[in-house]
Amino acid sequence: MPAEASAAITTPTVTPTSTIHTPSPSAPSTPRENRTTSVQGDRGPFRTHIEDTLDALRSDPDREVLVHGDQRLTAGQFHSLVHRMAHALVARGVARGTTVTLLSGNLPETVTARYAANLAGCRVNHLYNKLSAEVQTAIVEDVETQVLIVDPRYADRAAEITAATPVPHVLLLGESKREIGADLLALAAAQPAEPFTARARPDDVCTIRHTGGTTGHPKGIVTTFEQADRMARTASAVRPAGEEQARQLACTTLAHGAGMLADVVIRAGGAVVLHDDFDAGEVLAAIERERITRLFLLPPLLYELLDHPDSAHRDLSSLRGLTYGGCQASPARIADAVRRLGPVLVQFYGQNEAGGISVLAADDHDPDRPERLRSAGKVLPGVEVEVLDSDGKDLPYGELGEICVRSDGTMTGYWKQPELTAEVLRDGWLHTGDIGFLDAEGYLTVVDRLKDMIVVVGGHVYTTELEDLLNSHPKVRQSAVFGVRDADRMERVHAAVVPVSGVEVAAEELRAAVREQRGAMYEPAHIAFLDALPLTDAGKPDKKLLRQRAEQP
Template structure:
């Protein structure tokens, strides 16, 4: 809040202010395109006016289905400037899931890039959408070109409409019922995040590489870089060779990777012929990592690794900084680091009692960044937000030195390239086939330590169904991201003492180690 005018200054306005200070500096790089800070700022204001002319107003929902383009970033900021909530979809989900999400959040405007014009047209037939807008030409008549509309508007600055209590983002995650949970975060919370420069960087010297979707953690990194006078280099997706080439060519200083992608980078044949000396902060997170591979990464890249542990519901929880990535201390590499300043963590047992150092229980978090709740799901919100504490669903412990270790996940989730696969949802799809009796879904790392989705299916007595047919069903219902890498068939599922499918045993069998 501005002390003189009383105007709330959102994170978008802070970014626009930073762009105004050095209009000629390079803000975005995408292929052969070099977008200056002034050009990006003008595009944001033009897009905001164009959206307003289309009837988009404060408090309404704008949904993005768009790749890592300069126009995607501009559209996010334009919607935020108007005080709209932004819902950025993962592209790898099925039309059914996309349609469910659009209905759920009551989308006022769907903004797509031309590559997703076909999907947008399909969604417009299935969901009542007041506006569909395309980021450039080639949208196959889906809707007006927002870039062209923006060019017809003034690029002059105007005050943003967001208020601290307004919903800023809605991010979807899986639910046990199969219906996506929509996590709500306010503009006030976003404005309070990351008020300083990115660690490992000086003002104006950060060159951040985005090689995973802007809908996930890479989007936060891009915002921080632009807010602090840096440059964002955009790749359409992750391919290890292209990432290495971009690091060397663009002198990249910061990037974010899931651990399996970090391993692919290290295993690429060009790694030892690539100059990565510009890297100052290589942040990783999102799933469990191998201490041995992390130690090897430190030896290859130097003291630049930075582990970040957080959740969409909780925000950031803990960090293992570069100085704690010591190959001579593998016990530290097994941890998720120490709790971030301003965040409180307690470990609780099943009865809700706080546990002492070293004892395992559920990780519970309290901080200003914890979500306000799940969109229109008060009962589910009440399950995880109790007495001001978020129950993360992760099992872990804090040692006597204050390091947090994550042991397991209560939420049965598989992290894959492009998003997250929730096993209960996939099992529901497999079990819906009339010839399937039971199924169990679990993740298994491949040779590159990339998590792959596997399933074991028990056919109904006297029935036949094969892997090809079931994979086709999954693609249709949930999208390619959910398709299992393999499906095995068994007469029965092994059970634990508690009577649950023994997924640990199934995972060992899938890894070829038998039942030992």
């Protein structure tokens, strides 16, 4: 769906108990101040989700936990390395409340370093690797980074960042040709493996997770340890049907949804196979070779997987849950995926700001019901949803408004942006910036982002609706729709289209199809044909880049 993805969650086996606060025409809304979400009882002394995960690892120290190339890390090795790293950080003077920023790819050591920093009571920020040096530098400075932990492959970028904004401690995850800091693995090897006593408190900041920056400068989203603990327990309560021991393939950045899903799998006794980046052929081979049961992809990457020539003859029978989300999906392409892969697809809708919101379960993925595939499913247990008009009033079923959410997963706020926090968080409700509606059966449909909606003469063009139409054309593989202002400051509808391989399609042919099915208002003023859509680090269509290209003379 068109929002930041949160943790990737697979098919729930628990009975939904969520509350939807959108009144039917015959039922008046309940006063907002009387609406509450159940709070879990006192569990005794606070323990972080990191401690619970590490305890779970001790029960079977020889099981495989992390795989990267030829490297295979066991539970015992993972447990030992996390504690050694935590001791090493504290020995360097790193204190509780310190910001630790990760500049790293999908390495096993990336995961252990994050766990170690949280164990030491530090707040962790993980940079998207495909952001520019300028943006990464601004983030490093803004979050008050005291420790920069660097993948040796990014040593040059780290040197560029620290030259612009000095960081007290720079630590490398292994040896590097460029000496920019101490080797954290060597420091950890010199420390004892005895358990490190966690220093975090419930209200301490656990993570500062940034938005993808597709609609502006990335914003830091603050989550406390208590919130992270609640979300971890909720995510651990769901699993795909028929799955014995989970094996997740993480082929998108650990700074995004794949990292949160990895935590769930590790805690549940499974293993995570790490790829440095998404490559459809390599992903298909890994599913077959490693007997992968779980996969999280954004829709554009799922389409690449389906379109790859190897998809027809690779053995993908091990898959039990293929979760997709993070941006709008094409019902036509999802229906094709169900026919190809079977009943394993699950759509997850969430935001970094809001946490998980809703899930369209595998048994709701009926290829013959495209209207259901357009929805984001049913609201998750423990989550409250309202659909509000511009005056903040509840809307009846079927009417479009802004989706607002309240749950334990709602962010504390934006890092050092109180005015923006107050704008988005009102009376405990998170205003998602997504436009959508609820139906009488409790299914939530997201139509567009408020920022992506294009205001044209005669009304509004919802970009996801036009993308849905274009993607349904037999000659179109993918599309992205966005607004561009002309010299008169009027918005015009633009579309970037990836045609089906080996097939020719003319812009006028697509415009005619749009006129016939949606009317002239939706007709794109300009259509650009591309070999592939540019994607963000998380795997979303980079509409900001497409808009910049279209604005160039």
